Amino acid sequence: MTAPDVHEDVRDQDLSAEARERRLHPVTPLRRAWAPVAIVLGWAVHDLNEAQRRLAQLTATTLLIGIAVLIPAAALYGFLTWWFTHFSVTDAELRIRTGLLFRRTAHIRLDRIQAVDVTQPLLARFVGVAKLKLDVIGADKKDELAYLGEREARELRAELLARAAGFAPETVRDVGEAPAEQILHVPPRMLAVSLLLTGGPWAMLLAAVVVPALLWFATHNLWTVLAVAVPLAGGAGTNSVGRFIKEYDWTVGESPDGLRIDHGLLDRDHETVPPGRVQTVRIVEPLLWRRRGWVRVELAVAGSSNSVLVPVAPREIAEGVVERVLPGVTVPGAEALTRPPKRAAWCVPVWWRGYGLVTTDAVFVSRHGLMRRRLALVPHAKVQSVRLTQGPWERFRGVADVHVDTGADKTVTARLRDAGEAAELLRAQADRSRTGRKVARPDRWMAP
Amino acid sequence: METGTEGTAAPRAGAGAEPVWTGLPRGLLKVRRLLLVLWLVPLTAAVGVLLGVFAGGVWAAFALLPLAGLLWGWPMLGRNWRSWRYAERADDLLISRGVLWREETIVPYGRMQLVEVTSGPLERKFGLASLQLHTAAAATDATIPGLTPAEAERLRDRLTELGEARSAGL
Incomplete structure (x- = not known):
C-alpha cells in the first residue's frame, strides 16, 4: 500500500501542528465487502422457492456477468468506505471521520471516556486484527474503530488512556501501556460448576420435559411436541454454553490506567475501565451458590453495556476486588445491614426480611432478595439525586422507600424504612452526595 | 472539581432547619379544573341524552358516573395542587x-x-x-x-x- 502513505505524508505537512490522520487496517474492506453479498444471500434465504426459480432461469453467461459485476462492486464499496474513514488523536479528542455519501464526523472528548474495549472476534484473531470500542456517556451506540492491527489497537488504547489520564502531551507516546497486576482469575472448572448451579437453565430444561409431555397428552402429535421441545432444550443448553464461552478465562487486572478485564474462549475481549468511572457495584449471591460461598459481581459504568466484573468467585476474594474498584470502601457484612421494622411485613409479606440498608462514609449499601441476595453499593460521589416515595399503604404502616439515582441509569432503592428514618436518610444522603464529590478523584486521574 | 462551596459555609447553617417551601401559583389549579369541566360536563350531557333517548330513562342514570367523577375530581385536583x-x-x-x-x-x-x-x-x-x-x-x-x-x-x-x-x- 503506497497510496495511503503518500496521502498521509501530505497530510502531515499540512497539519504539522494538528494530529496525524490515520486509516484503519487494510483488511477492513474485506469485512465491508460482505455487505452486498449478505443482502443477496439474505433475500435468497428469505424466499427460497422464488430464488430457485430465478436461478433455474439464469444461463451460465448471465450468472458469470452477474458475478463479474457483483464482486467488483462489493470490493469497490468496501474499499471506498475504508478509504473515507479516518481517525486522529488530538490532545483532548479522538476524531473519527467517516461516510461516503453521508459524512459523519465524531469528536470524542477523551476526559469523558468511560471505558475502552479492545475486542477480537474469532476470525479477527486469525487475521491478527482487533476492534477498539469506546464508551461515552449519552451515546446510544458505541463508537468503534474496526479493524486495527492488533499491536496498533493496543498502542492506541494506551495512548488514549494516557491522554485521558492527563499526561503531558509530549510524553504520551512514551508512556506506553501501563503495567497490569492480575488480581483475579476464574478457573474454568469453577465457572462450569457455577453455571451448573444456576437456576435458569434447569428451569428451562424442566419446562422442556413438562411442556412437551403435556402437549403429547393433549394432541398426540409427535411433530408438535418436537417443535416445542427442541427449542426449549436447545435454549437451556445454548444459554449456559454461551456464557461459558464468553466468561472463559476471566481475568481481572489492576493498572494505573484502571481496571483491566480480559475474557473469552473464542472471541477475546479486553476491557479497560479508568479509575473513578464505576457508578454502582452489585454483589449477587444466587441461592445455589450460597453453600459454597460464591458470589457474582456486576458493575455499572455510565454509557457502557458490559456489566460483569467477576462471573464467579469466593466471597472474600470478590470483596477484595470490589475494594480495589471502589478505593476506601469496605464491603459491609450481613450483620452490619439493618432490616426494615417488623410492621413492614404488612407491605411486603415475606420478602421484607431480605431488605437491608447501611450507609458508611463512602458508600450507600442496600440489599434485597431473599433467595437470590443482591447487595448494591453506590459511592456517595456518584449519586445524582435522592428521592423518597411513600404510597398510601406504606404511609398507613409508617414506612417509606428511599431511591438513589446514579449516572449509569441505575437506581438503588432502600425499601420500607421507618418513615422518620427515611426522611432523615434523605437529607443526610443529599448532604453526603454533595460532599462526597470533594474527595473523589478528578476525571483526569493522573493530571499533575 | 468542587468549587465555590467553601465560601457558602455561613448560609448553610440553615441546612438542618426546616426548608422554606414555596407553593405553586393558582393558575395551574384553574387550568386543570377547567380541563376537568370541559371533558366531563359534555360527557355527562352526551351519555345522559343518548341513553335517555335510545335506551330509556333508567339507563340514563349512567350519566351520573361522569358527574360523580367531576364532583370527586374537583377537590382531588385541589389537594394535589396544594401538595406541590x-x-x-x-x-x-x-x-x-x-x-x-x-x-x-x-x-x-x-x-x-x-x-x-x-x-x-x-x-x-x-x-x-x-x-x-x-x-x-x-x-x-x-x-x-x-x-x-x-x-x-x-x-x-x-x-x-x-x-x-x-x-x-x-
Whole structure:
C-alpha cells in the first residue's frame, strides 16, 4: 500500500501542528465487502422457492456477468468506505471521520471516556486484527474503530488512556501501556460448576420435559411436541454454553490506567475501565451458590453495556476486588445491614426480611432478595439525586422507600424504612452526595 | 472539581432547619379544573341524552358516573395542587409532591446537567410554564409544573448559576 502513505505524508505537512490522520487496517474492506453479498444471500434465504426459480432461469453467461459485476462492486464499496474513514488523536479528542455519501464526523472528548474495549472476534484473531470500542456517556451506540492491527489497537488504547489520564502531551507516546497486576482469575472448572448451579437453565430444561409431555397428552402429535421441545432444550443448553464461552478465562487486572478485564474462549475481549468511572457495584449471591460461598459481581459504568466484573468467585476474594474498584470502601457484612421494622411485613409479606440498608462514609449499601441476595453499593460521589416515595399503604404502616439515582441509569432503592428514618436518610444522603464529590478523584486521574 | 462551596459555609447553617417551601401559583389549579369541566360536563350531557333517548330513562342514570367523577375530581385536583411545593436550599433543590403517593426529590445543584423551561399552547394561554431539571441519571424526575413564566425564568437562571458554581460532573 503506497497510496495511503503518500496521502498521509501530505497530510502531515499540512497539519504539522494538528494530529496525524490515520486509516484503519487494510483488511477492513474485506469485512465491508460482505455487505452486498449478505443482502443477496439474505433475500435468497428469505424466499427460497422464488430464488430457485430465478436461478433455474439464469444461463451460465448471465450468472458469470452477474458475478463479474457483483464482486467488483462489493470490493469497490468496501474499499471506498475504508478509504473515507479516518481517525486522529488530538490532545483532548479522538476524531473519527467517516461516510461516503453521508459524512459523519465524531469528536470524542477523551476526559469523558468511560471505558475502552479492545475486542477480537474469532476470525479477527486469525487475521491478527482487533476492534477498539469506546464508551461515552449519552451515546446510544458505541463508537468503534474496526479493524486495527492488533499491536496498533493496543498502542492506541494506551495512548488514549494516557491522554485521558492527563499526561503531558509530549510524553504520551512514551508512556506506553501501563503495567497490569492480575488480581483475579476464574478457573474454568469453577465457572462450569457455577453455571451448573444456576437456576435458569434447569428451569428451562424442566419446562422442556413438562411442556412437551403435556402437549403429547393433549394432541398426540409427535411433530408438535418436537417443535416445542427442541427449542426449549436447545435454549437451556445454548444459554449456559454461551456464557461459558464468553466468561472463559476471566481475568481481572489492576493498572494505573484502571481496571483491566480480559475474557473469552473464542472471541477475546479486553476491557479497560479508568479509575473513578464505576457508578454502582452489585454483589449477587444466587441461592445455589450460597453453600459454597460464591458470589457474582456486576458493575455499572455510565454509557457502557458490559456489566460483569467477576462471573464467579469466593466471597472474600470478590470483596477484595470490589475494594480495589471502589478505593476506601469496605464491603459491609450481613450483620452490619439493618432490616426494615417488623410492621413492614404488612407491605411486603415475606420478602421484607431480605431488605437491608447501611450507609458508611463512602458508600450507600442496600440489599434485597431473599433467595437470590443482591447487595448494591453506590459511592456517595456518584449519586445524582435522592428521592423518597411513600404510597398510601406504606404511609398507613409508617414506612417509606428511599431511591438513589446514579449516572449509569441505575437506581438503588432502600425499601420500607421507618418513615422518620427515611426522611432523615434523605437529607443526610443529599448532604453526603454533595460532599462526597470533594474527595473523589478528578476525571483526569493522573493530571499533575 | 468542587468549587465555590467553601465560601457558602455561613448560609448553610440553615441546612438542618426546616426548608422554606414555596407553593405553586393558582393558575395551574384553574387550568386543570377547567380541563376537568370541559371533558366531563359534555360527557355527562352526551351519555345522559343518548341513553335517555335510545335506551330509556333508567339507563340514563349512567350519566351520573361522569358527574360523580367531576364532583370527586374537583377537590382531588385541589389537594394535589396544594401538595406541590419546592424549596431552594443553599446546595440543593427540594421538590415535594403527591397526596396518596408522596414523593420528595432532592437534586444537588452541582449535579444538574440541564435546566429546561417548557410551555405548551394551553399553558401559554394561561401564563404558565414548567421547569424541568435533568441530571446524568435518567431516573431523576424533577419537574415543577405551573410556574409563572417570570418565576420559571428566575429559577432557571439561578439554578444554572448555582449549578456552574458547584459543577461536579459525573
